[in-house]
Amino acid sequence: MAAESLSIREAWSQIPSPGAAETEFERFTGKRMERIVAIVVAIGCAAIAAQSLTVAVPSLARADVTHAVVFFAVYIPLVCMLVCCVVGRGTRIASGVFAIVYVLALAIWPMFDTNGAEGAAEQPWIFYLVNVGVAAAMLAFPVRVQYAWAVVVPFVYGYGQLVQGEFSRSFWVTTAFQVSFVLILGIVIISLGWMFRSVAAGVDDARGRTVASYAAAAAAAAAEEERIAMSALMHDSVLAALIAAERAESERAKELAVAMAREALTRLANTEAAVAQEGSDEPVALGQIVAELRRALSEMGVDASVEERGVAGMIPGRVARALVLAARQAIGNAVTHAAGRGLHIVATSTGDDGIQVIVSDTGGGFDLGAIGEDRLGIRASILARMAGVAGTAQIDSDAEGTIVTLEWSAQ
Template sequence: MPADPLSIRDAWSKIPSPGAAETEFERFTGKRMERILAIVVAIGSAALGAQALIAAVGTMSGGDVPHIATLVVVFAPLAAMLLACLIGRGVRVTCGVFAVAYVLALAAWPIVVDPAADGADAQPWIFFLVNVGVVAAMLAFPVRIQFAWAFGMPFVYGYVRLVQGEFSREFWVTTAFDVSFTLILGVVIVSLGWMFRSVAAGVDEARGQAVSSYAAAAAAAAAEEERVAMSALMHDSVLAALIAGERAEGDRARELAVAMAREALTRLANTEAPVAQEGSDEPVGTTQIVAELRRSLSEVGADAIVEERGGLGLIPGRAARALVLAARQAIGNAVAHAHGRGLHIVVEGHGDEGLRVTISDSGPGFDVQTIGADRLGIRASIFARMAGVAGTARIDSDESGTTVTLGWSR
């Protein structure tokens, strides 16, 4: 079933042009990767946040106002970040707010918490959120700041922890273990995020280059197709009309030349028209094709018989038009180069399944292999025209004559 030209035009308009700004289509993989990272961060941060909240509630007393304020400063942005990651909106803003708020809360920890509240072996609840602050920075900040957060956050926590323990020897061992663990984990998290984003960016870039290459190739193919069609039009209609007008001697010849010129001007005017105006694709019968070939013989003043064979049928209008125009060119070549000697035309129908037209003459013939690329009468008007409707064209020529066989099958 042929595609709707409007649908093709609409789909073509969605292909980004080379050099255009990055579009939603071009960043498809990158956006999907950001969405996946946000969901994974939301799941992991929710688990660690729940663990930290349970630990905080267990160690909090009713009158500890600074401690309660610290909980609000940390968990309110955390809740907003989790919600934003789940719905996919405002992720960078909320993650950036939490990353900064957590650093401030961590730096103020020795001030708002009693140093004697936690021992060296008891980890404070704020420790569980160190790497949550790192992943928040991964979603909110550029790569350099992400690595700065991954390296700096553990050391801030270690310094705060040592200050809380007044730099006593028993705090050094546990703090060193906590710092090394969070440092390694944070660097791994940021590195994985950077790697996944790089891969997604590479995929998007490759897709953009492929689309640009396809668009350039399609544009070149369309330009070449238009050039061939225009060359065939100029050769078939315009040049033929000019030659007919120059050679017209009688009234009948002049009338035919005027009719050919009128048809050439009409076809030239329709070159910029939409596809729907280039000719109907309604089925055409074999008898109508035979009538068109007989009219072509009359126009060039050739005396030949059009023989009908096989069963009558219908073929698409475009295929019929291509067959008639290609046959007309073959007839013109036979008249011009063989002077119409032995000109014989056979139209063999195969019902609705196809049609074959054979044009033969008994002229001197020519070498088909030596046909130049600039010989539009054969390259464009016969071979290219039949190929444009998925038809076939074959030329056999020797000293005994030339036979042009045109075919189209469903």
């Protein structure tokens, strides 16, 4: 129990509190989605950049130095952005630099292009990168700025087209069509990126809420189990020690009461230890269980016998401990409520992997259904304790007496 509580507390300590910085675990889906979007953008932009490059290289041979400067000013940040998208580092900064540099280069392009209407009809290489600039903005900026970029860049492109075409009437219709197409495509790109990121954020939020709910439920379950175990411990050890002390008259009885009190205090002190009160899983023989039951009878000052039947088998230590504690509680109930009349204990080995302990008395019996919810002597110390080790406990009581049957089997 204590080990489970420590594990739950350790797991709980690793769950970020509300408002804390996002961790890799919390934003796993969002980070993975960002990586996928960056790679997809890199592939698409690389294809468009290659197409633009086939137009740019021949034009550089007949262009002046200014065009060469603009070319390198655009392509160097573009290549850096593609590399950052592939390696997954510095993507936001590189994309933001390219998005800004490209818009500036696109805005000043008509000032240096002297090809006029002929140049506009041939589609300069820089016009091929319009949607690349929008995709870069999607990787670098907040959503509102992304949409602003998707609207501004096409109009800057259209303005450049009209300036190159000297605002000729024949260019207006073509330019309007191209600007509309680029505008729609840019908005679609931004919308897809926003949608994928929103879905990923929703998955991360749902995962965070699920983990938090599970941790809260686990912590509540652990607290309840610890409360039950502590109540059972108090009932088994402390109350038994107090009853023994009250009934102690001889020196021997007083010594036994002191020993029981010492054991109760030790178990209380060790409740939070890593080795919980149920003990280890080292195999225990039937003879050891019988010896513990006889010791319990001696401590309570009861004149009764423990009968051992069957071939001695070995069972896990925690199971043996639970059996002994449950049987001790049954014995204590028989002593307290039936004055120990006809008390008899039978421990039977049902093979190499099973055991049965029967505690019976000939007292007046009781009504199991009439026991209050706050009485833990039977519910926690017997029924719940056996259930905790995958065993069973059956209580039959009538006017002729009470029989408590405790069983456990490895099968």
